[in-house]
Amino acid sequence: MQEYTMFISIGVCLVLMIFTFITDSISRKRKQLLFTLAAFAMLQSISDQLADLYNGDISTLGICITRIGKFLVYGANIAFVYFFCLYLKDLLIVEGKMKEPPKSLRVVEHILSLGVLTLLISQLTGLYYVFDDGNVYLRSQYYFISYIFPMLSTFILLATTIKYRKHLRKRLFLPLLLFQITPLITSALRFVAHEVALTSASIVGMVTVLYCFSILDANSLVKIAYQKEIELVKQTTFALVEAIDAKDSYTNGHSKRVAEYSVKIAERAGKSKEELEELYLIALLHDVGKIGIPDAIINKEGRLTDEEYTVIKSHPKIGYEILSKISISPELTIGAHYHHERFDGKGYPEGLFGEEIPEFARIIAVADTYDAMTSKRSYRDVLPIEVVRSEFVKGIGTQFDPTFAKIMIDIIDSESKLQMGEKLLAKMKAT
Numbered sequence: 001m002q003e004y005t006m007f008i009s010i011g012v013c014l015v016l017m018i019f020t021f022i023t024d025s026i027s028r029k030r031k032q033l034l035f036t037l038a039a040f041a042m043l044q045s046i047s048d049q050l051a052d053l054y055n056g057d058i059s060t061l062g063i064c065i066t067r068i069g070k071f072l073v074y075g076a077n078i079a080f081v082y083f084f085c086l087y088l089k090d091l092l093i094v095e096g097k098m099k100e101p102p103k104s105l106r107v108v109e110h111i112l113s114l115g116v117l118t119l120l121i122s123q124l125t126g127l128y129y130v131f132d133d134g135n136v137y138l139r140s141q142y143y144f145i146s147y148i149f150p151m152l153s154t155f156i157l158l159a160t161t162i163k164y165r166k167h168l169r170k171r172l173f174l175p176l177l178l179f180q181i182t183p184l185i186t187s188a189l190r191f192v193a194h195e196v197a198l199t200s201a202s203i204v205g206m207v208t209v210l211y212c213f214s215i216l217d218a219n220s221l222v223k224i225a226y227q228k229e230i231e232l233v234k235q236t237t238f239a240l241v242e243a244i245d246a247k248d249s250y251t252n253g254h255s256k257r258v259a260e261y262s263v264k265i266a267e268r269a270g271k272s273k274e275e276l277e278e279l280y281l282i283a284l285l286h287d288v289g290k291i292g293i294p295d296a297i298i299n300k301e302g303r304l305t306d307e308e309y310t311v312i313k314s315h316p317k318i319g320y321e322i323l324s325k326i327s328i329s330p331e332l333t334i335g336a337h338y339h340h341e342r343f344d345g346k347g348y349p350e351g352l353f354g355e356e357i358p359e360f361a362r363i364i365a366v367a368d369t370y371d372a373m374t375s376k377r378s379y380r381d382v383l384p385i386e387v388v389r390s391e392f393v394k395g396i397g398t399q400f401d402p403t404f405a406k407i408m409i410d411i412i413d414s415e416s417k418l419q420m421g422e423k424l425l426a427k428m429k430a431t
Contacts, residue, residue, distance in 0.1 A: 009041070009042065009045040010046060012208060013041050013045070013207070016034075016207060016208060017035055020038065020211060023215065025215060027090075027094065029090055030087065030090055030091075030214065033086055033087045034207070034211055034214065037087070037207050037210070040079050040083065041076075041080065041207050044072070044073055044076035044077065044080070047068075047070075048069065050065050050069045051065065051069030051070045051073065053065075054066045054135075055135070055136060056134055056136050058134060058135045062135055063135055066131065066135060066137060067131065070129060070137060071119070071123065074122075077150050078116055078150055080150075081108075081112060081150045081154055082108075082109070084157065084179065085153070087210075088105065088176070089101045089105050091172065092164055092167050092168070095169065096164065096167025096168060097167070098164075102160050102164060104156050104157075104159070104160045104163075105160060108153045108156050108157060111153050111156075112153055114149060115149025115150065115153075118145065118149065119146070122146075126140055127140060127142050128143055128145065128146045129143065154180050158180045161176050161180065171213060172213060172214070174213075175210050175212075176210075178209060179207075179209065179210050237281055237285055237332075240285060240291070241256065241285065241288075244287050244288055244291060255286065255287055256284065257375075258283050258284075258286060258364065258371050259279075259280045259281075259283035259284045259367075260280075261370055261408075261411075262279055262280070262283040262360075262364050262366075262367040263280050263283070264367075264411060265363050265366060265367060265404055265407050265408060266279050268407045268410070268411070269363075269404065278331060279360050279363065281329075281332065282331060282334055282360055283335050283360075283363075283364045283367065285319070285323060285332055285335060285336055286319070286335035286336050286339045286368060287315065287319070288318075288319040288336050289314070289315030289316055289317065289318035289319030289320070289321075289336055290319075292314075292315065292318040293312060293318075297312060313340070313348055313349070314349075316336060316337050316340055316349050317349050319333070319337060320336055322336075334358045334360050334361050335361055335364045337349070337350075338350070338352065338361035338365075339364045340365070341361060341362075341365065342365075342399050342400075343398060343399060343400055343402075344397070344399070362400070362401040362404055363401075363404050365399075365400065366392075366400050366401070366404045366405055366407075366408045367408075369392075369400070370388065370408055373387070373388045373391065374388060385412060385416060388412065389409060389412050389413075392405050392408055392409050392412070393409065
């Protein structure tokens with residue numbers, strides 16, 4: 001049974017060491033400490049098993065392995081507590097924003113240093129244990145001293161963790177407590193039952209728990225940081241939209257309306273909540289390239305000349321160049337770059353055909369055209385809804401993606417019925 005426990009412990013430690021090495025979400029120093037903790041947990045399991053395996057073997061190899069093994073078992077126990085002390089210190093300083101580590105942690109370091117010195121002395125004096133003539137391991141009457149240094153240090157670390165819990169995030173506080181309490185309990189059982197494997201297994205288990213919660217905590221921090229960056233992107237988006245709409249009094253509010261129509265179309269197409277939120281931002285910025293178009297052309301009364309129209313057609317590329325600088329959300333460029341592409345390949349700037357055009361851009365193209373036709377322009381008034389509907393019917397499969405054009409027609413029809421119902425209700429109330 002003890003052999004199985006050792007092999008399982010070694011396997012878990014190896015996996016932890018590999019995972020810790022390849023993990024990027026934890027700081028470099030904390031990765032090193034977790035890696036070292038797993039390494040010492042594995043060393044203790046191996047040393048203990050080998051020492052037991054060769055216990056009573058009077059060959060030169062047996063004598064060397066038993067003595068080195070037992071020394072490493074005791075030494076690894078001290079080292080394990082020491083590196084956990086460093087781990088806690090790093091948490092309190094880096095995450096807890098403490099200017100300097102608690103003095104209690106320095107006390108722990110001194111106690112453990114004394115423990116190492118006493119362990120070395122025990123090798124010469126037999127203070128902790130001896131080997132008889134048959135190379136059999138025997139505890140000495142002062143064996144209990146070996147427990148004083150790691151257990152006293154663990155009690156101090158536990159008290160420090162509780163005292164400074166406000167400097168630790170809740171996600172890490174519980175595993176830190178378990179990490180310290182569990183080995184204390186198993187060490188007490190070991191003192192009574194002489195069962196080292198139980199202590200080793202508990203240490204391995206606690207290292208696993210600590211690693212898992214460290215990953216969860218790190219991922220949580222990454223998520224928070226990402227959400228802050230997204231919020232910054234949103235604020236930047238709204239500022240850009242205001243700048244775009246301010247250039248043209250006739251299209252004021254156009255960007256917001258196109259975003260709302262786009263979401264309405266996508267919602268009917270079965271898109272998820274996350275996709276709808278992403279599409280809204282992309283659609284808001286579809287005309288951001290117009291920032292680079294001269295006001296004289298944007299606000300010109302009447303129709304544009306061919307030269308002026310060529311300048312206007314450059315706004316998708318300008319928009320792409322502006323938004324491509326926002327590296328956290330490269331998808332933002334989709335609407336700005338491709339909303340003037342046509343389903344039949346006759347659009348601009350790339351002349352993409354059919355599903356070569358990004359799906360969100362195909363949705364925005366429909367919403368953009370609808371708002372353009374239902375808004376007053378410098379060269380014309382709002383088009384009648386019947387004309388708008390017929391343009392979408394004509395554009396199915398040519399200018400527009402058939403799926404989204406049909407959804408837009410359904411929206412027009414449903415809104416027309418709603419308006420008719422409201423008018424009828426108003427007449428009935430009037431009479």
